[in-house]
Amino acid sequence: xxxxxxxxxxxxxxxxxxxxxxxxxxxxxxxxxxxxxxxxxxxxxxxxxxxxxxxxxxxxxxxxxxxxxxxxxxxxxxxxxxxxxxxxxxxxxxxxxxxxxx
Amino acid sequence: xxxxxxxxxxxxxxxxxxxxxxxxxxxxxxxxxxxxxxxxxxxxxxxxxxxxxxxxxxxxxxxxxxxxxxxxxxxxxxxxxxxxxxxxxxxxxxxxxxxxxx
Numbered sequence: 001x002x003x004x005x006x007x008x009x010x011x012x013x014x015x016x017x018x019x020x021x022x023x024x025x026x027x028x029x030x031x032x033x034x035x036x037x038x039x040x041x042x043x044x045x046x047x048x049x050x051x052x053x054x055x056x057x058x059x060x061x062x063x064x065x066x067x068x069x070x071x072x073x074x075x076x077x078x079x080x081x082x083x084x085x086x087x088x089x090x091x092x093x094x095x096x097x098x099x100x101x102x
Numbered sequence: 103x104x105x106x107x108x109x110x111x112x113x114x115x116x117x118x119x120x121x122x123x124x125x126x127x128x129x130x131x132x133x134x135x136x137x138x139x140x141x142x143x144x145x146x147x148x149x150x151x152x153x154x155x156x157x158x159x160x161x162x163x164x165x166x167x168x169x170x171x172x173x174x175x176x177x178x179x180x181x182x183x184x185x186x187x188x189x190x191x192x193x194x195x196x197x198x199x200x201x202x203x204x
Contacts, residue, residue, distance in 0.1 A: 002124075002140070008117040015110040018196055022104075026203045038104070088197045094120060095190045095197075101128045 004097060007090035009083055011056045016041060016049045021084045024059060024076035031073045050074060058083055106199060109192035111185055113158045118143060118151045123186045126161060126178035133175045152176060160185055 012018055019039045023030055036046050053059045058080030062073050076084070114120055121141045125132055138148050155161045160182030164175050178186070 002121065005117050005121045005124075005141070008120065010117065013115050013117065015107050015112065015115065018110065019104065019107045022107075022196065022200055025200055039107070084200075088200055091193050092197055094124065095194055098124055098127055098186075098190055 002097075004090050004093035007086060008094070009087040009090070011053065011058065012084060012087045014049065016045065017053060020046075020049060020053060020074075021058070021076065021080065024074060025081060025084060029062070029073045029075045031071055035074065053080065056080075056083075104199075106192050106195035109188060110196070111189040111192070113155065113160065114186060114189045116151065118147065119155060122148075122151060122155060122176075123160070123178065123182065126176060127183060127186060131164070131175045131177045133173060137176065155182070158182075158185075 012021060016039065020035060023035060023038055027034075032043075032046070032050075035041075035050075036043065039046065050059070050061070054061055057077055059074050059076050062075070064071055064073075114123060118141065122137060125137060125140055129136075134145075134148070134152075137143075137152075138145065141148065152161065152163070156163055159179055161176050161178050164177070166173055
């Protein structure tokens with residue numbers, strides 16, 4: 001496979017995951033409801049993508065109580081930040097290649 | 103959903119489809135085996151992605167005989183070219199946003 005295609009990370013293939021990582025690259029720690037509102041997703045859809053990114057070690061989850069209410073927050077790992085940067089670089093290569101040859 | 107995320111086209115979400123469209127944007131018409139070799143895919147994997155892009159009207163298929171041998175070729179439609187360009191623009195926005203805020 002062309003190298004720039006090979007560097008495109010399957011873990012970030014869906015736009016939901018692109019959205020999640022984009023938010024986590026900017027905000028140090030983000031809670032579930034903020035992600036849900038920002039990305040306009042259902043609970044189930046967001047939860048499944050978050051779980052996949054967690055399993056890939058690209059984000060970590062913290063569960064605690066704020067007063068009596070449970071609060072779940074997410075934070076990108078260094079590995080996640082690095083992988084996402086590489087993914088964006090590969091997408092940029094794809095774009096440049098297309099424009100050069102297009 | 104953030105607008106640049108909304109413009110990311112689900113039909114192009116997998117790197118295989120990014121690869122197929124990249125090739126079809128450059129080559130007027132490409133046959134199955136060339137796509138298969140270029141993208142290093144199995145028949146089944148390539149065929150399923152091509153069918154999805156055909157159903158989205160982003161490419162057309164031509165089947166004919168070259169001598170005694172069947173030959174299947176693929177060509178991007180104008181609609182496919184336009185949609186892929188918009189998709190690349192949206193990815194570029196995502197990249198610029200990430201770098202600006204990152």
